[in-house]
Amino acid sequence: MVGIVAYGAYVPYNRMDRKRIKEALGIPAAPGEKAVAGFDEDSVSMAAMAALDCINGIKPGEIDAVYLATTSTPYKEKQSATTIAMAIDAGSNVRTADFTNSLRAGSTAILAAIDAAKAGAKSVLVTTADCRMGAPQGALEQVLGDGAAAFVIGSDGVVANVVDTYSVSKEFIDNWRDNNDTFIRPWEERFTVAEGYNKIVMEAVKGIAKKTGLTPGDFAKIILYSLNPRHQMALAAAMGFQPAQIQDSLYMTVGSAGTANAPMMLAGALEEAKPGDKLLFVTYGDGSDAIIFEVTEAISSFKPVRGLKKHIESKASTMTYGTYLKLRNLVTIDKSRQVERLSPYVPAMFRNYKQNLSLYGTKCKVCGTPQYPRQRVCVNCQAKDQMEDYRFAGKKGKIATYTLDFLAPSDVPPTVLGAIDFEGGGRMICEISDCDPAALEIGMEVEMSFRRLYKVGSFSTYFWKARPIR
Amino acid sequence: MASKGIKDKVAIIGMGCTKFGELWDKSPADMLIDSAYEAIADAGIEPKDIDAYWYGTMATNISGLSVSIPLKSQYKPVSRLENMCATGSEAFRNACYAVASGAYDIAMAVGVEKLKDSGISGLDIRGILSGNDGADINITAPAGFSFIAPAYFKKYGLDPKQGKEVLARIAWKNHKNGALNPKAQFRREVPMENIMKSPMIAAPLGIMDCSGVADGSAAAIIVRAEDAKKFRSDPVYVKALTCITGPGHSGMYQDYDFTTNKETCYAAIDAYQQAGVTNPREQISMAEVHDCFTPTELILYEDLQFSERGKGWVDAMNGFFDLDGKLPVNPDGGLKSFGHPIGASGLRMLYEMYKQLQGKADKRQLENPKLGLTHNLGGLPWQSVAFVSIVGKELD
Numbered sequence: 001m002v003g004i005v006a007y008g009a010y011v012p013y014n015r016m017d018r019k020r021i022k023e024a025l026g027i028p029a030a031p032g033e034k035a036v037a038g039f040d041e042d043s044v045s046m047a048a049m050a051a052l053d054c055i056n057g058i059k060p061g062e063i064d065a066v067y068l069a070t071t072s073t074p075y076k077e078k079q080s081a082t083t084i085a086m087a088i089d090a091g092s093n094v095r096t097a098d099f100t101n102s103l104r105a106g107s108t109a110i111l112a113a114i115d116a117a118k119a120g121a122k123s124v125l126v127t128t129a130d131c132r133m134g135a136p137q138g139a140l141e142q143v144l145g146d147g148a149a150a151f152v153i154g155s156d157g158v159v160a161n162v163v164d165t166y167s168v169s170k171e172f173i174d175n176w177r178d179n180n181d182t183f184i185r186p187w188e189e190r191f192t193v194a195e196g197y198n199k200i201v202m203e204a205v206k207g208i209a210k211k212t213g214l215t216p217g218d219f220a221k222i223i224l225y226s227l228n229p230r231h232q233m234a235l236a237a238a239m240g241f242q243p244a245q246i247q248d249s250l251y252m253t254v255g256s257a258g259t260a261n262a263p264m265m266l267a268g269a270l271e272e273a274k275p276g277d278k279l280l281f282v283t284y285g286d287g288s289d290a291i292i293f294e295v296t297e298a299i300s301s302f303k304p305v306r307g308l309k310k311h312i313e314s315k316a317s318t319m320t321y322g323t324y325l326k327l328r329n330l331v332t333i334d335k336s337r338q339v340e341r342l343s344p345y346v347p348a349m350f351r352n353y354k355q356n357l358s359l360y361g362t363k364c365k366v367c368g369t370p371q372y373p374r375q376r377v378c379v380n381c382q383a384k385d386q387m388e389d390y391r392f393a394g395k396k397g398k399i400a401t402y403t404l405d406f407l408a409p410s411d412v413p414p415t416v417l418g419a420i421d422f423e424g425g426g427r428m429i430c431e432i433s434d435c436d437p438a439a440l441e442i443g444m445e446v447e448m449s450f451r452r453l454y455k456v457g458s459f460s461t462y463f464w465k466a467r468p469i470r
Numbered sequence: 471m472a473s474k475g476i477k478d479k480v481a482i483i484g485m486g487c488t489k490f491g492e493l494w495d496k497s498p499a500d501m502l503i504d505s506a507y508e509a510i511a512d513a514g515i516e517p518k519d520i521d522a523y524w525y526g527t528m529a530t531n532i533s534g535l536s537v538s539i540p541l542k543s544q545y546k547p548v549s550r551l552e553n554m555c556a557t558g559s560e561a562f563r564n565a566c567y568a569v570a571s572g573a574y575d576i577a578m579a580v581g582v583e584k585l586k587d588s589g590i591s592g593l594d595i596r597g598i599l600s601g602n603d604g605a606d607i608n609i610t611a612p613a614g615f616s617f618i619a620p621a622y623f624k625k626y627g628l629d630p631k632q633g634k635e636v637l638a639r640i641a642w643k644n645h646k647n648g649a650l651n652p653k654a655q656f657r658r659e660v661p662m663e664n665i666m667k668s669p670m671i672a673a674p675l676g677i678m679d680c681s682g683v684a685d686g687s688a689a690a691i692i693v694r695a696e697d698a699k700k701f702r703s704d705p706v707y708v709k710a711l712t713c714i715t716g717p718g719h720s721g722m723y724q725d726y727d728f729t730t731n732k733e734t735c736y737a738a739i740d741a742y743q744q745a746g747v748t749n750p751r752e753q754i755s756m757a758e759v760h761d762c763f764t765p766t767e768l769i770l771y772e773d774l775q776f777s778e779r780g781k782g783w784v785d786a787m788n789g790f791f792d793l794d795g796k797l798p799v800n801p802d803g804g805l806k807s808f809g810h811p812i813g814a815s816g817l818r819m820l821y822e823m824y825k826q827l828q829g830k831a832d833k834r835q836l837e838n839p840k841l842g843l844t845h846n847l848g849g850l851p852w853q854s855v856a857f858v859s860i861v862g863k864e865l866d
Binding site for chain 2: 342408410426453
């Protein structure tokens with residue numbers, strides 16, 4: 001049987017209490033908080049982090065395909081799934097694809113992975129992330145949040161079998177962005193919910209119920225895409241589900257992360273699922289996909305590295321609205337006395353992808369010293385060209401020393417920097433992200449985290465930073 | 471040891487140094503002409519007597535033409551070189567070797583840097599420093615050197631407040647000295663409290679833990695030691711010259727603990743061996759060291775063997791390195807009071823040693839100094855170039 005072999009999630013460390021919007025803009029605010037991607041995060045980096053959370057115990061080299069589903073890629077032309085494949089070190093013999101432009105892209109990618117697995121692919125990694133913006137003072141600004149989820153679909157060690165699927169496609173406009181829009185344009189909600197969300201989802205759910213003969217009572221959970229839990233709960237109730245069956249929409253803790261919203265909820269449901277549970281997974285956007293999963297005995301033998309719940313719990317809720325505006329480039333910052341970073345040289349990026357995206361250093365075959373950055377002559381014994389590849393990603397480290405750089409150009413100073421000593425040897429001097437500067441100390445344990453390092457010129461560049469273990 | 475040195479083979483017979491600071495009305499050529507002609511006049515020679523030039527600058531102009539055109543040197547060799555913060559000193563070292571080899575009779579080393587025109591704090595050297603592969607680390611020089619502070623404090627049991635006080639004491643001393651120097655950029659004593667409360671730049675370093683940004687130029691004229699007395703009665707002899715350039719080991723290997731600068735340690739060993747110095751704490755009369763940031767000067771006390779390991783801070787607090795201490799460090803006010811025009815700084819340090827040895831340091835004059843040491847540190851604590859020179863007033 002084909003199904004989910006592994007699952008994982010990622011939620012940015014920083015959250016903004018919705019009260020901050022009220023304070024800043026003088027408008028009523030909804031309860032709860034929203035997860036906000038850091039200055040060094042985007043959908044690609046978050047999807048890569050979810051992938052690393054997911055492939056716990058799975059060899060990256062055994063992954064046949066890497067998919068990314070999102071409506072917020074850094075490029076219109078240039079794939080992002082390749083970046084994620086590099087971050088998890090999947091090797092080059094891997095099929096990659098971006099599924100974009102629809103909030104349903106997450107389930108589209110999962111369905112494509114299911115098809116690939118049925119056709120013999122051993123394991124297909126599906127990642128999904130979103131980082132979308134509603135304009136300040138609008139309803140979407142409050143309800144949206146950022147996050148990611150990832151799944152490995154395959155046929156060995158399945159933790160949740162695919163029972164059946166049913167898809168509906170509809171030409172329908174509710175929220176949209178054209179090629180130049182920064183913010184989502186919403187149509188009037190009363191129309192879009194009544195004629196779009198309610199009817200289209202209903203069609204998919206009725207369709208799969210009819211196809212399988214299953215009724216609401218047969219499901220442990222319905223995992224239903226939610227922009228606003230009020231509409232989600234009402235729709236689920238109208239379809240015959242009890243409140244206890246409805247998987248938490250993440251509204252209070254994360255916000256709705258677009259393409260990744262229902263997949264994140266699915267990851268959350270799997271964390272709590274018991275063998276035999278049937279899960280009805282329903283997405284929405286230009287139609288609706290419904291997938292029924294049945295949880296297997298193997299569910300207890302897989303755990304993500306951290307998973308959704310722990311990611312939600314690990315947070316800093318101190319973000320102000322001013323910081324939020326800066327992170328989203330919604331205020332112009334005085335950079336008149338800063339030296340603008342040079343746009344990178346593509347051949348230099350090309351030469352160093354293995355180092356910078358997959359975090360490979362080298363290890364001397366003569367003296368065994370791991371070293372970063374990659375060296376040809378050993379830093380310890382000076383042997384020439386006796387190196388083998390050595391991957392630092394996934395290695396724990398300790399802070400040897402650190403500083404807070406208030407002078408380095410940054411929209412959100414200070415830039416936190418440290419010297420990181422890795423277990424097993426090797427040292428790296430790099431940025432430390434997601435930390436409380438006051439809590440930093442020599443000896444603190446850190447882990448490496450994949451980040452969008454710079455957005456410069458028209459390039460988004462990616463690299464790794466240390467962060468306190470979440 | 472393969473480093474034999476050129477002890478007592480060459481001498482300085484003339485030096486010049488501009489005032490350092492925000493020299494809005496001076497071009498790099500103006501500064502160069504001012505320091506070069508001061509050195510020429512001091513040596514009592516004519517411009518045409520100079521056989522070859524070594525020009526040190528990090529990022530102010532390229533090529534020897536930046537010297538030959540302003541000075542109108544008449545078809546003589548001019549080499550332009552760069553070695554980060556040791557640039558000015560490196561111009562001097564190479565000029566000394568040229569003279570010692572017998573290739574030239576009279577050489578000039580001159581360093582210039584114009585930092586203030588750009589309107590930014592520091593240098594615009596984008597694309598030079600990095601591979602520009604999109605993954606360059608976003609780190610400034612003060613941040614790199616502030617790595618030393620928490621590591622040193624923890625290793626030697628200083629709490630953050632105590633540590634901050636030690637650093638402030640170093641800045642306080644240098645400003646106190648600089649207040650006596652008409653060529654310094656900053657000529658005011660600064661109370662300890664103001665130093666400790668100054669705005670944060672790279673925690674725990676405040677702005678008063680950092681050297682300033684300045685324009686400036688300095689120059690030296692070098693001849694063979696045996697010829698020196700033909701030019702003046704009080705030449706200054708070169709006892710040791712070294713510039714140790716590290717393999718980056720400290721940034722990659724865990725045995726380095728950020729409480730030292732290995733390149734400086736090796737440079738000190740090499741220089742003392744060349745000069746025949748066996749007890750630097752006793753034998754070195756005074757030193758100009760690279761106080762780019764206060765933690766740098768702190769570890770240099772130990773790396774240059776002025777203090778025992780872990781005791782540099784004690785010596786600093788006890789005034790050992792004050793102008794009236796046993797081993798005055800940065801008697802001219804240091805980078806802290808002068809600012810740091812990269813290409814000029816090393817020669818500016820030498821200028822103070824030269825004047826002190828000649829008894830011409832005015833209010834800062836030390837009592838009968840015999841040996842002076844200059845030191846530069848370029849790069850970051852874990853990957854650097856470290857220059858040390860030792861100069862003296864007598865031939866051994």
